[in-house]
Amino acid sequence: MSAVWVDREATRPRSKALTRLRATGPAGIASAVVIAVAMFVAVFGPLLAPYPPNLPNLSLAWAGPAGGHLLGYDFAGRDVLSRLLAGAPVTMLGPLAVVIVSVTAGTLLAVTTAWRRGASDAVISSGLDIVFAFPGILLAMLAAAVFGASLTAAAIALSIAYLPYVARVVRGAALRERSQPYIAALEVQGAPATSICLRHLVPNIAPLILAQATILFGYAMVDLAAISFLGLGVQPPAASWGGMIAENQDGIVQGYPLPALAAGVCIVTVVIAVNVLGERLFDQAQAAPR
Amino acid sequence: MSDSPLLEVAGLTVRLSVNGAKLAVLRDVSLTVRPGEAVGLVGESGSGKSMTARAIDRLLPDRAEVQGSIRFGGADVSGLAGADLRRYRSQVAMIFQDPRAHVNPVRRVGDFMTEVLRTNFGVPAAQARRRAVDMLAQVGIEDGARRLRQYPHQMSGGMLQRVMIAAALLTGPRLLLADEPTTALDVSTQAEVMAILASLRRGSGLAMLFITHDLELAAATCDRTAVMYAGQIVEIRASALLHGDPLHPYTAALAAARPDIAQTAHRLRAIPGRPLSAFEAPAGECAFAPRCAYVRDICRAAVPGLVQLGGGVSRCARAGELRGHLQAAPGG
Amino acid sequence: MADTSGAPVLEATGLRKEFGGLVAVDDVSFRLRPGRSLAIVGASGSGKTTIARMIVGLERPTSGSIAACGHDRSRPARSARDRRRRGREVQIVFQDPYTSLDPRQDAEAAIDEVLRLHHGWPAGRRRARTAELTGLVGLDARQSRAMPRSLSGGQRQRVAIARALAADPAVLILDESVAALDVSIQAQILNLLADIRDQTHLSYILISHDLAVVRQLTDHTLVLHRGTVVERGPTARVLDHPQHPCTQRLRASVPRPGWKPARRGPPDTGKDAGPR
Numbered sequence: 001m002s003a004v005w006v007d008r009e010a011t012r013p014r015s016k017a018l019t020r021l022r023a024t025g026p027a028g029i030a031s032a033v034v035i036a037v038a039m040f041v042a043v044f045g046p047l048l049a050p051y052p053p054n055l056p057n058l059s060l061a062w063a064g065p066a067g068g069h070l071l072g073y074d075f076a077g078r079d080v081l082s083r084l085l086a087g088a089p090v091t092m093l094g095p096l097a098v099v100i101v102s103v104t105a106g107t108l109l110a111v112t113t114a115w116r117r118g119a120s121d122a123v124i125s126s127g128l129d130i131v132f133a134f135p136g137i138l139l140a141m142l143a144a145a146v147f148g149a150s151l152t153a154a155a156i157a158l159s160i161a162y163l164p165y166v167a168r169v170v171r172g173a174a175l176r177e178r179s180q181p182y183i184a185a186l187e188v189q190g191a192p193a194t195s196i197c198l199r200h201l202v203p204n205i206a207p208l209i210l211a212q213a214t215i216l217f218g219y220a221m222v223d224l225a226a227i228s229f230l231g232l233g234v235q236p237p238a239a240s241w242g243g244m245i246a247e248n249q250d251g252i253v254q255g256y257p258l259p260a261l262a263a264g265v266c267i268v269t270v271v272i273a274v275n276v277l278g279e280r281l282f283d284q285a286q287a288a289p290r
Numbered sequence: 291m292s293d294s295p296l297l298e299v300a301g302l303t304v305r306l307s308v309n310g311a312k313l314a315v316l317r318d319v320s321l322t323v324r325p326g327e328a329v330g331l332v333g334e335s336g337s338g339k340s341m342t343a344r345a346i347d348r349l350l351p352d353r354a355e356v357q358g359s360i361r362f363g364g365a366d367v368s369g370l371a372g373a374d375l376r377r378y379r380s381q382v383a384m385i386f387q388d389p390r391a392h393v394n395p396v397r398r399v400g401d402f403m404t405e406v407l408r409t410n411f412g413v414p415a416a417q418a419r420r421r422a423v424d425m426l427a428q429v430g431i432e433d434g435a436r437r438l439r440q441y442p443h444q445m446s447g448g449m450l451q452r453v454m455i456a457a458a459l460l461t462g463p464r465l466l467l468a469d470e471p472t473t474a475l476d477v478s479t480q481a482e483v484m485a486i487l488a489s490l491r492r493g494s495g496l497a498m499l500f501i502t503h504d505l506e507l508a509a510a511t512c513d514r515t516a517v518m519y520a521g522q523i524v525e526i527r528a529s530a531l532l533h534g535d536p537l538h539p540y541t542a543a544l545a546a547a548r549p550d551i552a553q554t555a556h557r558l559r560a561i562p563g564r565p566l567s568a569f570e571a572p573a574g575e576c577a578f579a580p581r582c583a584y585v586r587d588i589c590r591a592a593v594p595g596l597v598q599l600g601g602g603v604s605r606c607a608r609a610g611e612l613r614g615h616l617q618a619a620p621g622g
Numbered sequence: 623m624a625d626t627s628g629a630p631v632l633e634a635t636g637l638r639k640e641f642g643g644l645v646a647v648d649d650v651s652f653r654l655r656p657g658r659s660l661a662i663v664g665a666s667g668s669g670k671t672t673i674a675r676m677i678v679g680l681e682r683p684t685s686g687s688i689a690a691c692g693h694d695r696s697r698p699a700r701s702a703r704d705r706r707r708r709g710r711e712v713q714i715v716f717q718d719p720y721t722s723l724d725p726r727q728d729a730e731a732a733i734d735e736v737l738r739l740h741h742g743w744p745a746g747r748r749r750a751r752t753a754e755l756t757g758l759v760g761l762d763a764r765q766s767r768a769m770p771r772s773l774s775g776g777q778r779q780r781v782a783i784a785r786a787l788a789a790d791p792a793v794l795i796l797d798e799s800v801a802a803l804d805v806s807i808q809a810q811i812l813n814l815l816a817d818i819r820d821q822t823h824l825s826y827i828l829i830s831h832d833l834a835v836v837r838q839l840t841d842h843t844l845v846l847h848r849g850t851v852v853e854r855g856p857t858a859r860v861l862d863h864p865q866h867p868c869t870q871r872l873r874a875s876v877p878r879p880g881w882k883p884a885r886r887g888p889p890d891t892g893k894d895a896g897p898r
Contacts, residue, residue, distance in 0.1 A: 181717075181721045182721060182723050185714070185722055185786075187679070188709060188712075189713070190705035190707070190710075190739065190740075191709075192702050200724050200726075204725065334806060334807075335775070335804050477665075477833070478871055478875045481874070486885065488883065489885065504805075505805070507877040511881070533879065547809035549837060549838035551861060554858070560806065560809035560810040564804070564807060
């Protein structure tokens with residue numbers, strides 16, 4: 001006995017990710033393109049550098065764009081474009097590591113407290129509140145003071161600093177999801193809590209977590225660039241975009257803004273793209289039909 | 291009850307844009323409400339009953355395509371704007387299924403209740419509050435002054451619904467649109483609210499369009515009942531005659547599908563399939579044909595028009611010949 | 623496993639639940655025999671949903687005891703094995719079809735997950751049982767593999783029922799499970815529940831405020847008011863000849879031709895008497 005119904009899924013989308021991307025609008029798509037390019041450069045950057053990024057030639061310091069040197073030379077006579085490409089991996093993999101660590105740990109903590117509620121929730125939340133009090137850069141300075149300045153120390157410090165942000169957002173979403181009847185139905189079935197959390201609760205808040213992660217990536221990039229700018233992250237002569245702004249800042253007042261500006265523009269572009277995409281994905285996750 | 295209708299909906303057809311497509315949600319809806327009369331509007335999901343109420347209260351989304359006319363007190367409602375529209379809304383009040391979704395939770399109940407009086411009618415605040423307290427007493431809330439100072443979350447669902455009714459009646463409307471006002475309430479509270487509505491209407495001669503999915507409730511509390519299916523009116527009948535002498539197979543099937551509180555049936559007479567929206571219904575034939583026990587070729591030939599029969603109307607192509615045979619008939 | 627020996631399949635004694643200072647359930651006792659159906663009715667705040675939640679372990683009784691199939695379940699389960707066993711004794715179908723399914727799981731996956739939880743069957747046997755269950759609740763192939771968002775309320779409730787039955791419980795609690803459905807769909811689901819009961823000798827506990835549904839599906843009724851049982855008896859007798867004023871008021875609140883709802887009853891204190 002077949003009733004008349006309408007198959008709303010009649011045109012099965014080829015890929016859920018692609019449809020979600022298309023739904024973010026032109027800004028979202030443009031951002032995704034920028035991020036794709038950035039990721040490509042992050043992986044292949046050093047191989048694409050046309051000139052040795054770390055070879056100084058002071059006689060060419062501050063020289064403008066000429067021949068194959070599209071962006072000119074920096075304060076030490078090194079090719080700016082090559083340094084940008086060489087510095088790309090470290091500038092973007094650092095934030096990536098920070099995001100992966102803080103989002104994983106934060107989600108774990110948040111889901112645990114949301115599931116158990118009660119005493120453990122209170123204790124963990126208080127602990128996170130204490131960490132909240134420390135700005136990321138401050139923690140990075142502390143880490144540099146204790147362990148010596150390096151990208152690793154800075155990344156770990158930032159991961160700890162970002163933990164409460166992730167945990168707070170994810171905990172809210174997890175609490176809401178926890179109180180849904182389908183979770184209760186699984187509890188009544190006798191399914192173990194870890195199984196319910198990993199296979200049902202987290203996947204249903206995953207879009208939100210992902211959106212939060214992309215937003216955090218932008219923050220991490222700026223923070224790490226600032227930390228490198230302060231000399232506490234990637235150590236010279238290794239290239240990093242934040243470091244490039246620091247080492248070339250004198251050029252701005254001397255009339256050679258291009259090296260510092262180029263690095264700055266790269267940072268800003270990637271951060272904006274990640275933020276825009278992250279926000280669009282977040283809105284989409286909030287508005288999704290169930 | 292005078293004869294000239296207070297509300298006259300004629301040939302109302304509404305299409306909404308959904309994901310780029312234009313979907314029909316109401317098709318050729320016509321009904322009238324006379325002054326002081328209570329008309330029930332009954333339907334299942336997709337029937338269009340809520341959409342009809344929203345159309346009457348000018349609450350449709352901007353991009354909705356509306357054809358047909360809605361006249362209140364003789365005047366066309368679609369062209370109203372600004373002060374005229376506000377005046378119209380004070381004459382036609384609406385209450386909803388979930389009162390909590392329609393109040394600002396961070397404002398006191400008193401602010402919400404007196405707002406329209408103060409802003410649209412220039413009534414001084416103290417006087418507006420007095421009228422609010424009086425109206426709360428009429429809906430059975432005794433300590434009105436204290437209630438006005440409370441926030442919505444401090445009230446139960448039943449009490450908040452009574453507050454909404456009081457608020458709706460403060461402007462002295464001539465027509466009340468009630469969109470499933472008791473669906474979210476338990477059966478005892480529902481009875482209270484219906485009793486309050488009945489006594490308020492008796493006192494003021496207020497007309498009411500009562501939207502519900504509950505055929506028994508509409509038939510028991512309204513003078514006439516209209517039944518909707520797939521965005522169309524399929525029957526309008528005096529409530530007293532609805533169960534004994536229905537004019538459309540869907541009405542009969544709907545009534546037959548309900549369990550009987552007085553006896554246990556071996557199995558209920560369920561209608562096969564599921565209720566459709568206007569845009570899902572098959573084109574060019576009776577929308578109920580796929581589920582109807584009385585379907586014949588004539589039903590699939592064209593969308594049936596409304597026929598007058600026995601004081602009511604029916605959209606059944608076989609209304610005349612089926613009259614009198616529908617009451618004891620199986621639904622499927 | 624449905625037991626036909628006659629021993630009660632569910633027994634509650636002196637159940638009490640307090641939330642802070644508020645007594646939501648007070649001294650509620652009842653017994654459910656195999657194959658029988660019990661209704662728990664009452665106004666909002668009467669404690670009926672709290673009782674259901676205590677039976678399935680979502681709330682813990684403040685005092686009193688509950689035993690299902692002879693096993694006590696008044697205290698939280700100690701081990702995963704206990705939890706699973708309780709899942710095979712009592713299952714529940716919730717009211718809202720739109721939130722009682724995992725939005726990312728189709729019916730077959732949901733049922734398969736339950737089967738894997740309770741049985742160590744090979745995939746082939748699980749598939750066969752899944753097909754049996756989806757057929758039992760009237761879902762066709764497309765519906766069994768569709769995501770919940772493509773299913774209507776009635777179809778989603780069928781999935782929820784199939785998922786509950788996958789555990790092969792002795793008792794199924796229906797917590798207002800048809801209240802959110804259209805009348806014509808409600809009739810289909812009520813017929814389905816009656817069919818299932820005939821085939822499996824399942825026992826139902828129906829929480830409902832709809833007395834006509836209660837009449838159709840159950841043979842015994844408990845009437846609750848503010849957490850206590852004010853009347854109990856065969857459903858037909860309780861509905862046709864209510865003794866207690868609360869029951870009489872409930873009965874009189876049902877619309878019927880010639881109905882004149884009167885404004886009577888205790889004044890509304892304005893706040894819910896407690897969680898539902």
